[in-house]
């Protein structure tokens with residue numbers, strides 16, 4: 001079982017003291033609340049076209065920000081290839097999602113409670129040989145059904161969409177997917193490919209976060225991103 005090793009009052013202010021970053025995440029949160037309002041199961045996949053776009057960073061920040069509204073939030077590390085969330089919250093990841101999926105039993109025993117106020121974390125657990133199959137399993141579906149009932153919002157950090165199918169398996173069975181693109185890294189074609197992938201599995205694209213935004217981005221490219229999305233959560237000072 002994942003165990004907590006630090007104080008339970010971790011908040012966004014402890015993650016960053018940048019006013020611009022906090023405000024950008026508040027905008028992202030408001031947009032998510034608005035777009036998720038009609039949906040009864042608020043289970044959201046966070047992914048991106050390629051590695052290193054800031055998927056895990058965005059997942060952590062938006063989960064903490066959402067929990068600050070006093071909603072009950074669960075953050076799941078479903079990147080079973082490069083899991084990172086346990087490091088961000090400094091918890092032990094001996095247990096976690098794969099432990100539950102492989103052995104069954106009570107999923108709540110694999111959850112690390114209150115890593116921040118109102119926020120629980122399910123770490124990835126031991127890396128399995130078959131991540132896509134595990135994430136597409138009946139047990140995973142059942143698990144998602146249960147957490148959707150227990151929490152107001154569930155955020156799922158995943159592997160990159162254009163590289164492995166893991167995230168698409170989850171996009172197909174959740175309320176929506178947020179894509180994280182990174183300035184000066186993610187190309188327009190890569191972003192389109194990820195969007196097409198979500199469409200093919202009948203997933204719902206909630207929006208695109210442009211991470212690591214710098215004002216030098218050309219107006220043309222900025223507009224291309226904005227037509228899909230939420231703006232720039234990690235604007236640099």
Ligand SMILES: Nc1ncnc2c1ncn2[C@@H]1O[C@H](COP(=O)(O)OP(=O)(O)OP(=O)(O)O)[C@@H](O)[C@H]1O
Nearest residue numbers: 050051052053054055056057058082160211212234
């Ligand atoms: N806006 C930003 N400004 C500066 N550094 C950032 C920003 N966003 C993310 N990073 C850094 O970039 C690296 C990758 O971020 P992160 O792990 O969130 O990406 P990822 O898409 O989840 O990667 P992976 O594909 O490996 O899962 C980390 O070192 C993180 O601290």
Ligand SMILES: [Mg+2]
Nearest residue numbers: 055056079084
């Ligand atoms: Mg990641």
